[in-house]
Amino acid sequence: MGRKLLLEHINVPGIESYDVYRKNGGYRAVEKALKSMSPQNVVEEVQASGLRGRGGAGFPTGMKWSFLAKPEGVPRYLLCNADESEPGTFKDRYLMEHIPHLLVEGMIVSSYALGCNQSYIYIRGEYMWVLEIVEKAIAEAYANGWLGKNILGSGYDLDLAIAPGGGAYICGEETALIESLEGKRGNPRIKPPFPAVKGLWGCPTVVNNVESIAAVVPIVNDGGAEYAKIGIGKSTGTKLISACGNLVKPGVYEIELGMSVEEFIYSDEWCGGIANGKKLKACVPGGSSVPILPANLVTKTAEGTDRLMSYEGLSEGGFATGSMLGSGGFIVFDEDQCIVRNTWNFSRFYAHESCGQCSPCREGTGWMEKVLHRLEYGHGNMRDIDLLEEINKKIEGNTICPLGDAAAWPVAAAIRHFREEFEWHVTHPDEAQKRNFGIASNHIPLV
Amino acid sequence: MSTEVTNPQFSPEKMAEVQRVISLFPEGKQKSALLRILHIAEEEFGGWLSVPTMNYVAEILGIQPVEVYEVATFYTMFNIEKPGKVVLEVCRTGPCMLVGSDNIIDYIQQKLNIEVGGTSADGIFTLKTAECLGACGYGPMLQCGKHYHEHLTPEKVDALLESLRNEHTTSSN
Numbered sequence: 001m002g003r004k005l006l007l008e009h010i011n012v013p014g015i016e017s018y019d020v021y022r023k024n025g026g027y028r029a030v031e032k033a034l035k036s037m038s039p040q041n042v043v044e045e046v047q048a049s050g051l052r053g054r055g056g057a058g059f060p061t062g063m064k065w066s067f068l069a070k071p072e073g074v075p076r077y078l079l080c081n082a083d084e085s086e087p088g089t090f091k092d093r094y095l096m097e098h099i100p101h102l103l104v105e106g107m108i109v110s111s112y113a114l115g116c117n118q119s120y121i122y123i124r125g126e127y128m129w130v131l132e133i134v135e136k137a138i139a140e141a142y143a144n145g146w147l148g149k150n151i152l153g154s155g156y157d158l159d160l161a162i163a164p165g166g167g168a169y170i171c172g173e174e175t176a177l178i179e180s181l182e183g184k185r186g187n188p189r190i191k192p193p194f195p196a197v198k199g200l201w202g203c204p205t206v207v208n209n210v211e212s213i214a215a216v217v218p219i220v221n222d223g224g225a226e227y228a229k230i231g232i233g234k235s236t237g238t239k240l241i242s243a244c245g246n247l248v249k250p251g252v253y254e255i256e257l258g259m260s261v262e263e264f265i266y267s268d269e270w271c272g273g274i275a276n277g278k279k280l281k282a283c284v285p286g287g288s289s290v291p292i293l294p295a296n297l298v299t300k301t302a303e304g305t306d307r308l309m310s311y312e313g314l315s316e317g318g319f320a321t322g323s324m325l326g327s328g329g330f331i332v333f334d335e336d337q338c339i340v341r342n343t344w345n346f347s348r349f350y351a352h353e354s355c356g357q358c359s360p361c362r363e364g365t366g367w368m369e370k371v372l373h374r375l376e377y378g379h380g381n382m383r384d385i386d387l388l389e390e391i392n393k394k395i396e397g398n399t400i401c402p403l404g405d406a407a408a409w410p411v412a413a414a415i416r417h418f419r420e421e422f423e424w425h426v427t428h429p430d431e432a433q434k435r436n437f438g439i440a441s442n443h444i445p446l447v
Numbered sequence: 448m449s450t451e452v453t454n455p456q457f458s459p460e461k462m463a464e465v466q467r468v469i470s471l472f473p474e475g476k477q478k479s480a481l482l483r484i485l486h487i488a489e490e491e492f493g494g495w496l497s498v499p500t501m502n503y504v505a506e507i508l509g510i511q512p513v514e515v516y517e518v519a520t521f522y523t524m525f526n527i528e529k530p531g532k533v534v535l536e537v538c539r540t541g542p543c544m545l546v547g548s549d550n551i552i553d554y555i556q557q558k559l560n561i562e563v564g565g566t567s568a569d570g571i572f573t574l575k576t577a578e579c580l581g582a583c584g585y586g587p588m589l590q591c592g593k594h595y596h597e598h599l600t601p602e603k604v605d606a607l608l609e610s611l612r613n614e615h616t617t618s619s620n
Contacts (some may be wrong), residue, residue, distance in 0.1 A: 087579040126526045126580050128593045160472035166482050166522025183481035185521040227515045244542040250584035345541050349578050
């Protein structure tokens, strides 16, 4: 099954409680860091581990930490991004729901490394019951002396709190998250200045994903070098993959980076293959924003080698024949699914979630949604397919934050790999109403 | 916007909770508590944010009412119109669609004889759709208040509607 670093104790009854977590080796990383390591030592271990941001961008966490400005007398903040909203992604929820103390422990060690005395976890508002679980874990950590003043007699003080969002995908973008945490609308900020220089309340700030923060615990316990031994190339360690769609066993899995996609989808130890005995049609391997792959490019690369579950493996072939690891939101489509319908569905998502600040994204996502809707319902024409590509190019790279790119890429990739399916909707308008391309019925009105 | 909620006041217990939330942020940064207080206010004052409710929250935080309005209208979770007693939000995004969320939405529409966005004749149920709620592996699903109902089937929907209806017709609310 491979090594488990985050979910090792996930099946221990009561692991969500402090006592059980502690008995299973919990808070050892805090003891080790505060008693025997300097903050700089912790940063060095994280750098040595090769850990890359688990939220989707894959930027090296240790390098991100090294950018944090440290002006005298100015507080700095660590914010945990628990605003998990990328369609296909539900790994952070799983971790917080089942082993909340791992996140609390990671926050303490990471805050210590960065010299923060006040840290926050920003969680999406819909996860209110998860907020309550984490808040209870924070209270238990305070009660047992892991938070507050002079932790373990080290002279280090830390306060940790959790704050909810209100239902906005955009708040997973780090500067929108900061705006939201300041009690404002979630409009992303223009960078520079980057949060590492000017973030929460104008102070230097680091924003890290839940899984990245949790991974700091095994890195400190076992050492960065040990962590880096797992994985392949620049994809070190383990990754949580949230598998969903038409699979026999959807769910959250911790994999060693570098395992084969084939094994992950088809092995009974993992997803168990495609549900209902169907065949694989396509896969979006890293959350809705990453390019879709047709069946022949899911388990093999264009060169015919095995495709691997790693940052480099999934992006092999670039956007022409590859995709991205992204957030690990692994969405699998069986042979009955309509790619046009799914692309329209994702476009509607981005049109709904665009904050409206930049015209290319605000207008462009709405246009793409409308054009895709008319294609899906048999009212489109061939020029619409080119029009979509044109809109794409006008959005991509022309917005303050990456939501524009996230909206454009899936449409571009769907047309790249499934153009004939779009054309079929144009040439078979009546059938597109009744029977989608490869789908039995399509009777659902626009909602 | 209706002004049905005329004089909102938190109970002493809720006010203590509001003060605790404010205390999580440094002096002078109390506005950071806004979103969480709006969630509490919505729960306390009829499931939505009326203008008097928003003004009351502004007063507690010492900020301008417009600072509350602009936030309440940005985030999709906040209702600025009075909904039914129970709001059902069915996830309609890709991964849920792949496993049949469209059918569940259809089924609830027929069952309650309403369209998405509408409220049932008895004033109990409002049906909405939502974008990805982070339950992609457990779809189709819906959110009702703080609770997620996952792996939905028509039978499960029947049972859920039944128990919610009983709960809300017997209560004096």
